[in-house]
Amino acid sequence: MPRSSKPVLVNGLAMAVVFFIVRIAVIPSYYSQVFATFGTEGYIRLGIGPQVAWIVSCVILDILNVFWMYKIVRGFYRIVKPKPGGKPTRNHAD
Numbered sequence: 465m466p467r468s469s470k471p472v473l474v475n476g477l478a479m480a481v482v483f484f485i486v487r488i489a490v491i492p493s494y495y496s497q498v499f500a501t502f503g504t505e506g507y508i509r510l511g512i513g514p515q516v517a518w519i520v521s522c523v524i525l526d527i528l529n530v531f532w533m534y535k536i537v538r539g540f541y542r543i544v545k546p547k548p549g550g551k552p553t554r555n556h557a558d
Contacts, residue, residue: 467543476540483536487529
């Protein structure tokens with residue numbers, strides 16, 4: 465099936481929307497919960513090692529999620545943008 469066919473475009477758009485909702489839109493809410501735990505008794509009892517591992521791993525994973533979102537949106541845009549001749553691009557290999 466060509467990459468510019470309607471089912472492929474709908475699937476790509478759906479993937480981008482769901483990825484955004486599940487992985488990107490929740491980032492501010494997650495970090496508000498993380499910041500709310502700073503200084504609590506449970507957080508202090510963890511110790512420095514688990515505290516650092518928790519924060520660093522979350523930041524790294526969120527950076528990867530934003531990067532993947534960028535790649536998804538860029539790939540979708542490359543398929544739907546018109547070519548200089550006026551037609552959408554077809555069959556780009558990413």
